[in-house]
Amino acid sequence: MLHSIWLVIAAPLAGVLLNGLLGRHLGRAFVGLVGVGSVGVSFVVGALALIELGALPAAERSIGVGMWDWITIGSLQVGMTLRADALSLWMVLVVSGVSLLIHLYSVGYMGHEDERMFARFFAYLNLFVASMLLLVLADNYLLLYAGWELVGVCSYLLIGFWFHKGDEEQAPVVLVDGSQVAVPPNLNPPDSGKKAFIVTRFGDFGFALGVFLIWSTFGTLNFTDVFAAAPQVPTATITAITLLLFMGAIGKSAQLPLSVWLPDAMAGPTPVSALIHAATMVTAGVYMVARNHVLYDLAPTSSLVVAIVGAVTALYAATIALVQVDLKRVLAYSTISQLGYMFLAVGVGAYAAGMFHLTTHAFFKALLFLAAGSVMHALHDVIDIRRMGGLRRKMPVTWLTFLVGALALAGFPLTAGFFSKDEILLKAFEFSPWLWAVGLLTALVTALYTFRALIVAFWGQPRDWPLYEKAHESPPIMTAPLAILAILALLGGLLGLPIVFGVPNWLSEWLAPIFAAHAPAEKHMLSVTTEWLLLGISAAVALVGIALAYWLYAQRGDITARLTVTLRPIFVLLINKYYLDDIYNAVFARGGQRLAALLAQGLDKAAIDGIVDGGARLFVRGGAWLTQFEDGHIPHYALGMFVGALVLVAYLVLR
């Protein structure tokens, strides 16, 4: 299978052709079968290849599979070549595995679409999977760039998929308690799609320049050759290359200051948000940095930039997530924040930790999005958490799986998110306690916003009774993937247990041949005590966050009672130990909320959005200004040419 790794890309591509060209004549069942089946083939092939690779000696675990010679110009030779190694195959498994589940879920979720749109959806989704796998398996920068751009195009088409959703004003809804909730106009999907495309283009501009600089510097674009030659290249050049490449990652992975497109990307169908804007495509930036770890290791400045951007983004996005009332937007900001963690990890050189978090995040964030989608499905696309409440009674499976996802996201001890986040914090501490502190604070806020959303949506009493009445559990084709993802979110941590547990960190060891210089055993500087301490602190922080959320959003007698019964030992401990008085509530929690609101309104909307939008507007205004000279009058045109000719003559003769 290892040498037929191209099948991984070919299978979904065949699905694209079949569904794209013939889909509307084939019927829903067949389209779904092709969509799910082709990704299934990818997953199986990927898994078999991974097993085969594992059987090889560690030093030989990198197989180049050439398909054809893409281009040869002078000394530059770029092949249509895929590289199957520990890192890429792991990504293949994550991408195709999560995609498989999300494809399955989509068969149910998109079931209301007419056959044409249904086929189109699966064609786009499969094209995305093929492009993403191309990106992951690329053996050179050009192929990587091709995948990089193609996933962007798919993302953009899928964000705008429901283009018919208008943005008409809707009357406010009166809730059970008599308060009114304004219904915000829908995001305009085409605009969101276009925004995503254009904002990320600015990052890609840097990426393209980076690839150019690599070509100029190394004379080759193959990863292996570039990495081999990198130590002989001046650090300044490597720094420039890595920073330019990171620009691309900032755009693709929605880091500051190019983060604005991701929340708007939620205009797309929820499976798309789950797959592309949470689990896979947005992590391409992290993967790219990990893939280029040789270069980043040689450029400490760039790595520091990566780490700082990651840490700042993580905290920034987490605080914003705190005040969102749209469930998908909470998750979107959370994704930005978690991506920040991953960049923090790869920035401090903990590539395996970054990949670990990438993996667990793919599990639990896909789970959360799909569960949110299940809620939307039940509530006829209502996503405002203020109109929910009490949904756990109507949708038990969704509720339980969402809870598991939330626990993992919040870093509840022993869930997948706990171990991966902890490993990052550990490495950040080794690097700089300051980055660790930022990461820890983020972890607190993360737990807080996650459980706020969970409690407001699923706990308590229904707040919008008519809506609640209609709610129902989703069909098994949707809940089954939820259950599988929930298991992965719970147990995914087993892939990379901390060293101090005395068991091997499987993922670290698997990736060790790639990130050899950073194998944990060799660079283990912290004492066991410190490590246990840090582990304890992050566990405590997660628990405090959850407790705080509970205390802030769910403190009503009956619920407290029931929740205490469910999770008694933890909550009794937490509530008693971290009991904070009303003053603290007024000053800190409310104040903090106000600060977060300020950040959301002021910084995110005005400054960041403003800069990106303003940049675009500036260009448009420039264009409008220029075209006013195209006034249609022949004499003016002739005058322009005449003056141009005079300037040309004057310049050439007088210079």
Add this chain to the structure above:
Amino acid sequence: MRPQLPTLDLVPLYPLLVVTGWAVLVLLADLFVQHKRALGYLALTGVIVAAVVTVALWPGVPTSFQNMAISDGQALFFNLVFLVTGALGLLVAIEYLERKDLQRGEYYALLMFSLAGMIAMAAAEDLLIVFLGLEMMSVALYVLSGSNQRDMSSIEAAMKYFILGSFASAFFLYGIALTYAAAGSTNLAQIGSWLSGRGIPKDPVALTGLSLLLVGFGFKVALVPFHWWTPDVYQGAPTSVTAFMSVGAKAAGFATLTRVLYSAFSPTFTTDWVTVAAVLAAVTMTFGNLAALVQRDVKRLLGYSSIAHAGYVLVGIAAASPVGVRGMLFYILAYAFMTAGAFAVACAVERREQSTTTLADYAGLAQRSPLLAAAMLLFMLSLIGIPPLIGFWSKLFVFRAAVEANLAWLAVLGVLNSALSAYYYAGVVVQMYLREPGRSPAEEVAFRPWRSALAVAVFLAAAATVVLGLWPGAVVNLLMGV
């Protein structure tokens, strides 16, 4: 003494003769053939024959015809570009003219005459031949632009193109005169050897001649500030004409510009024209992209986009190296498929009573005509430069040549411009894929892919965009021999 006839070695001119002769044939057949559509296919046959002749001449024959014409690899490559463009233009026109009730024999004859002019330009080794080819091409295009006599904008386009074109031709002619004054010859090779042997560096006469020649070329290929006609004419002319001339005229202009700069004005004046070309390239691509941002009319948008692409092509010329020339040649081939394809789609979308298409006309095209929309998507992505489509390689090659020629700033600007251009190309895609169809289905001209010549053109262009993007090696190897 016996009078001796000069030996006229016409071999390098065979493609030109075939096209010209065939044009006359079409003109004559027009008198007898009732179904004018058949004339389109007749012309198409001529183009194919000329292409076969061109391929047979590969890899080129030495200068001949009194040293006035040359059919080297570069000329033959350009011939192929012209003939491909001509074939696409004919296929598009056969369908489009029928729909617009414009079906007439002269159209096809004029298109072939214009093609002959282009071929003459690419084969020219003498400024006089350049001028004659230029005029032959241009005059035919002036008439073609105005070939929809019922449409005011078509006539306006013809008028603008004609007046400004003649104005530019006068400058061009003066440029020839001054070059002749400086070098004593109109033969490019002789000019080159004279200027490098006995020429004075910074000779004001030669430099003025060069500038005025650049004005003429700048007009034909639409470089800022000689671009003014482009958007108006592209928008006003019948769309099938725009599809043909947007590529053909530009390619011909670049073919000759390259030859003039490289063989006549090198190496004595290389530094002079490199600076000018670099600055013009920078200004042109930036202007084209900025102006395209605010367009609502798709033909006009593509017009500005073509200005921007002229800037990118000029980057390859400014590199002043074999790598740059090859990059430029590849770019023009890519541009031919992308742009002619995009205009072909515009032809298909345009309704009978329209003379152009606005962005709104593309709304929901993906639902109305999925294959057409998919093709347009490919052209737009390729024009942005998204791999693995052909447009990506073309940009890569010219920017790479610029970097090698120490014009890294130009390459950076070019990449930035490509990022900027995504904005308006994406606008077209948004309309096609992410908007509801505005028209009722009854209004829509049925687009039957398997029955129309137009669809063949769209398909060929789309296929080339993809296939040459996945296997660019074939073209690159071809160019290595040029």
Add this chain to the structure above:
Amino acid sequence: MQDVPTTWFLLLGAILFTIGAVGVLVRRNILVMLMCIELMMNAVNLTFVALGRELGSLTGQVVVFFTIVVAAVEVTVGLAILIELNRLYQTADVDEVAGLKG
């Protein structure tokens, strides 16, 4: 005639060319603009002939023949377009033909 230095012819050519070019810029009647373009062409013809004499090469003279033919072709086409224009617009004022812009 042989006594007149070539420079003078060249200067006259340049002046005529400029007059023609400026004429194109300032006149609004399409017919007059056409004539101005003709003037520019003929100024170049004069230059060619003068240069041919100065350089003692026939090229200068031969080019002029071709140029005259080309100019005639241009005028023919130009007048044809002008007639069509006049039919649709009822004017020969170039400023009224400015529908395409932006």
